[in-house]
Amino acid sequence: MSFAAPQFLLLLPIWVVLGWRFHRLELQRPLRLLLLLLLTLLLCDPQIVLKSGETDLWVLFDRSRSAQNLVDASESEWRTLLERSRPGENHRLHLLDYAAEVTPLGNAETAIYPGNRDQTRTDHALLETLARMDPDRHNRILLFTDGYSTEPLTGASAKLIDSAVTLDYRLVRAPESTDYQVADLSMPERVQLGEPFLVDVQIGGTVDGTVPLEIFRSELRLHEGTVTVKDGVGRFRFSDRINEPGGHRYRVAISPLEDAHVGNNSKERWIEVTAGPRLLLITGYRDDPIASVLRAQGFELTVVEDPPSLDPGALTGVKAVILNNVPAYELPGDFLGALPFYVSEQGGGLLMAGGPRSFGSGGYCESAVDPLLPVSMELKSEHRKLGVAMAIVMDRSGSMAMTTPDGHTKMQLANEGAARSVELLGAMDAVTVFAVDSQAHQIAPLLNVGTSRGELSDRIRRIESMGGGIFVYEGLEAAWKVLRTAPLGQRHVILFTDAADSEEPGDYAKLIEEMRANGATLSVIGMGTRGDPDAALLEDIAKRGEGRIFFTEVAGELPNLFAQETVTVARSSFVEDSTGAKTTGRWQELARRDADWLPEVDGYNLSYLREGDEAALVSTDTYTAPLVAFGRRGIGRTAAVSFPLGGDFSEKTRSWSQYGDFLQTLTRWLMGNEVPSGLGLRHRLDGSQWTLDLLYESDPWESRLSTSPPRVVLQSGYRDGRRHELTWQRLAPGHYSMTTSLEEGTPIRAALQIGGAALPIGPVVVSSGAEWRFKKERLAELRETARASGGGELTDLAKAWRGPTDPGFEPIFLPLAVAAFFLFLLEALITRSGWRPPSIDLATFAGRRQRSAPDLASVAPAIDSASVAPAPDGISPSPAASTPPAVGADTRKSRFRRAKKGL
Template sequence: MTLLSPAWLLLLLPAAAAWWFLRPAATLPRVLRAVLLTLIVLAMAAPAIRLDEKSGTVVVLADRSASMPADAERAQLEAATLLADGLDPDRHRLAVIAFGRGVAVETPPSAAAPEAFTQEVGPGASGLAAALDRAAALLPADAPGRVLVLSDGRFTGADPGPAAAALGQRGVAVDVREISRPATGDAAVLRVGAPASVSPGEAFGVSAWVSTPAAGSFGYELVRGGNVVARGERELPAGVSRLRFRDRLTEPGAAGYELRLTAAGGTADPVAENNRARFVVGVAGPRPLLLVTETPGGGLATLLRDAGLDVTAVAPEELEAGAIQLASASGVILENVAAADVPAGWTDDLAGLVEDTGTGLWMTGGRQGFGPGGWFGSAIDPLLPVSMELRQEHRKLALAIVVALDRSGSMSMTVPGGKQKMDLANLGTAQVLDLLSPMDEMGVIAVDSSAHTIADLAPVSDKAKLRNDILQIESIGGGIFVFQALKASAEMLSDARAGTRHIVLFADAADAVEPGAYAALLAQCRAANITCSVIGLGRDTDPDAAFLRDVAARGGGRIFFTEDARKLPALFAQDTFAVARSAFVDEPTPLAATAALAPLLGAAAPPPGPPAVGGFGLTYLRPEATPAILTADDFRAPFVATWSAGLGRAAALTGEADGEHTGSLRGWPAYGDLLASLARFTAGGSSDARGGAPPVGPPGSLARQRVDDGELTVELLLDPAAAPPRAEISARVVVSRPGQPPRRLRVPLRYAEPDRLAATVPLAAEDTAVAAVDFGDGTAAPLPPARLLYDPEYAPAQEASRGPATLAALARATGGVRRADLGTLWDDLPAVPRTVPLAWLLWLASAAVLLLEVLERRTGWLSAPAEARGPSGSAADDGRDAPTPKRATAAKPPAAAEAAPAAPQAPLPSTGLGSAFDAASRRGRERMK
């Protein structure tokens, strides 16, 4: 027993004094008032008792990574359900957290368990440390708790030890229950030893350690960029063996390798994912320029090589998805290439490398460059020194355009990146909207088995509302009835005021049905000056591709096919630029040099003025860009412009570098120097760990990187004798992943040791990371691409032995146990004292005594029976005859002693219950007087 507010006991003294001076005459009221005052003072002092109680919150951490067995989800849900069934809702709470690459709370603290895992955490990693941190945040700070880890213990990323130690300091035990794949006969590549970087032409060795469950014959193959470096079979003993390879790289940049291990005889491997290991070897030296052109052997490639530049020329279809090929180049030149012709995602990777690692960018004009090539709105659009919008003041004709979108059932399919085909078609339509001005008109129709008007043809005034309507179009079902789409579009355009009228038909190349009398309809459209282009989603060999091609031909427009829905926005923009016809000026135009031309050429003075060019793409100079040559016409448009884009450089030549629209510029004596100077400017940021340029960064420093446990660690080693760097140094990392936009990270480098700065970035198996150390002064040291051998979740059993050890260490460090019986977990919660207040009982007693006191004071019922009995309480007082006691015979007393006869007495009043009530009532009336 304890008093929570004992100071109130001081009121007993004034309460006693008040009772004494104000005490009533009757005994019972005095007693009742004394008891009442005592109870009130004791209640105010808050009496309580302390009891030990086991209550609190249990947080279950469910490992959802790829290393877990197939039935792990079922086992984890069963464990959570068992705990929920055994809890006391008044004392216990249960929370469930799922973790993998990410961490997500499946159920907050409650009395229920989840029926299924609904949060997406990514199976490519096991962030156990992050899960423990989330559990610590979820547990109430002022209440006991316990953590249950359902995992194989094979964590990736940060060590969970510190997180567990923090829980232990709070008194939170971490219990563990191992759920792991059974040990199997798994052959795997354990690790690969290869140099991070070599010199051009230097022979180097690669060592691979492989694990085999039993002696036997195993095949191996080392592949570099699609070319087999080594292949063969070898008898390997059970256990770990070493394979050795040799190779030589001559081109600066980077080369990606893949090592494949197979069991002879086609024996199936239970975990095939760890039979392939990928790695990258960098090659130091000045990296070549990557020229993307439809004519790899054309004039521009030849001219640049003759100028002494190292150029790798490829056609768009030869480009490799991912970042390795891009990271092997000091700069990228896009010579009259359409955006839709490069691999999906390639432009996003290029933009990241330009801004974050210093790769250069140069685009040349032509019918496929800049806006007409569909580059408007692309990832590299804001990196160029010129903008590509269609400005109203330079438009000769207004444009009326109707977009007819296929919203059939096939458009609901999801593409890489998580979007539906319909979403990307909507974005393409919105791209068309962005290119139009208030002088233009636009309408939108969604088509399945009939045409549905989304936006009627009207001037483009409220872009926000129209964009919102476009982006809300959903796939409904059925096929696209092409005739209905064309008919509705033509009827809408018949009332257009613009001179240029155009239909954009978007359809599935494998499901474009009901052509109807399309030929006659398109003939009527051409007579009414209405053209029609078709964007077909699919291949040009699909069942309805020939029909769609004929629609475009009869409509006087263009036909585009793409299997990658992510290219749709670029195709919509490309067709809109072509229809507008004002984005490319195809007539001779005079040029005028500016003061920036001489520094670009490295000359003391600019050469004699350039001659007229045969045509150019109409663009607009960005505010901070530097023009070297402008058009000497009414447009005063940039013809050559440069600027810095992040850590990289970007240049624009809006004319065709080598083609029919080059015109008289081809004969200009300084033209070759101009092209070579632009190429050198593009490659100018190639000072990196891959070699070739003056060193950057603090004197004596060295940038390097390594990959461990699913993380890329970027380090900068400092010279202990040199002064510490003053500017903030950071790692800028572009993480390329197939089918998704790259992640672009900027992580500050922190001191790990007095002479070593470091930063870490988590990686997934499919990621390729390209990092650069940004020194904060406009210079950077790019590093070779890096990637994981394979998903760490598929590490073989030998590497997985640390899993049980990790779980045991977590339990040992926090006072937890290996939890086999979940039914006893609630009983193992720490017992904590719980204060049970008793004041409410005293207040109830006080209320009862108060009522009794009032009852007695008003009625006297409690004291009435005692008063009726009299002081002695004898039978004579009750008016009853007392029994005569038996006595011994005694002599009679003297006669004189006999009393005289008493006078007769009046009869006593009745002393029954009614008389007692009457007396009490009488006394009450007297007190009321």
């Protein structure tokens, strides 16, 4: 303990003198004496030491891509200098690596940073380091970095000051070199349909020069030219207007001849074009009758007849999506994968209409849409009429040995997909499997699935990549030789191959023509994209084989693609016969009264109602299948109309008098609840840090949000389904805010959910190359944060261990003041009540201890007053010898009564 004002200790002798001189103050009483001591301590301002004298030095090494090589080159030297300058063994050195995450540095000099190097999250690293510290010790932070964080240093400064932790830094710099970058792409977050807006592109450079520039909107090139960089800055501005609602992606790219860092040569942003509530109709028909009917009812409608052109931005501003006889394989994987979040979290609606290329026949079973629909599409075994002989031809070339992010190879995932196909086939089906490189290797002959399911799955899962390429013709020819003699009525080939490495197609056209002449079909699953070198070949193979073509860059989707194809071939059915229909009465849950239903339909997709959902109309055949079904998913709504609403097999439906009213009622229900007024959203992206602000009118939203706070759910990516809920921070009345860090190149979508409705947000994406932006504002933030904490740039590492300016004392004035206050109350109580502790006669106590014999008065015989000799004449008896007069009982009682009366 120490005293901030020790001069007040001089009061102690003064209290002694006052107590000795003025007895009536009774300062010798214990409580008064203790109270004076406490008051004296309070005046001295006592403080206790909270922290030990030793220091913990936390060293953070920037392992991001922009600083990795610079830090690695000098790390060993820095560690040696810090160890040598350590004051003593009790001073501890902590080493941490950071980029997107913070990890302890391994002891081995060859330890490799395991995290994501595409971001420099300095603010996050400082906050996590503070959380690791021992609060009972002095702590310092030393940062080795290039100074260019990908997020603002907004949270660390106040925390460093509150924790009394000093931040020092050592900047690492690369030699000056020629580098150009897309410094900024500026445009509004949201515009109205057809509204002109300004796009501002800023190019930065370390030297002056002319840089080639390209600007894209989605896949459309808007501009190709050059921009001049002068004094380190070049700008290109243009105005644009968009007449199509939804989300649209802009991308800027430069291609300088001499450039040190190519990672900062592109940038992208999304803009939302709003046009009020609308519907998105994705159709397989020209002049879809649904479009004309809904427009006549007053609905805003966007019609898409080219499904491969869709992207998740098409869902922006859409209240409901209608899939009308469009197969799953024609929809891009990102768009299909975005639908579950759109429905369950953003409150969108989804309607699937029947047709020969819809539901299970369209490959939707086991797809991302499958769990959204109120019907199950997988045909029950007892309803199947034909068996299938299937040949699976699998690419086992060298490219299949590549490892995916989840740790599996492409070959392993393809094997799992083929095994899944076997699991979905019925007991009447048969399968043969070939693995192909430069020749076809039969893994399993044509075996009955019912008796050999386990054996087939085991053989498939043991296929390994053996190198080389895939000879497509060899694989198809071997498969057809086996299927040609198969006794089953339906024969089908699934070809899995790399879209960038499919060699030796041979005379595939003649081979496929023979297969089709004998009733066999062929589908292709391509690993890659439609832009790969051999994609056109694979598309032609699938087209000639009258099957389906799938492309995917995500190897983890392969099992689902195999499952979709298998169900489409073997376990789906479109009933082409006219079938009666009957109501269940459940339509009144959507409308005020039951509909005047059509008596029969021309055909329908056979499916089964899911548990928990409702069917308003069912078939009258032996299946009693749902024809109109509906349900809820999250806060969104879905419906399935199993009979066609356009094209073939829809004549009775389109002539139905209630056709328009039926579509209108179902569509309005799918569009869900309107978001109440009085709410506003604003979001901004600063580096990799995304901030979302909720603004609302205090009345009546203040009371509503206090009992039912809003939820913000965020999804990263389109297909993997990673979702998490964010936490709000109330900044002021009518203003909530939240901040999170986004992954580079990974788009996010979010939803603000309030009272069963939702405000959708996004897509938002951090451009690739954020790590290479080198914003000078970040360097200035680092300097200011270090200065505010009491640190700064450190050139001499020996000073990294310097002691703290504040030794870490904590005043204890408050607990002493509280103790003095209660002591004062106790003393006042005792003084006013007149209570005294039992007194001790010290003289009597001492006299008794000096005696070694019993008291004479207790053992000597009583002396009679008559036996006492009279005193000599002239001498009066001593006072001690006189006997006090006896006081009678009546007198004592009289005194007691007077005392009670206060006399």
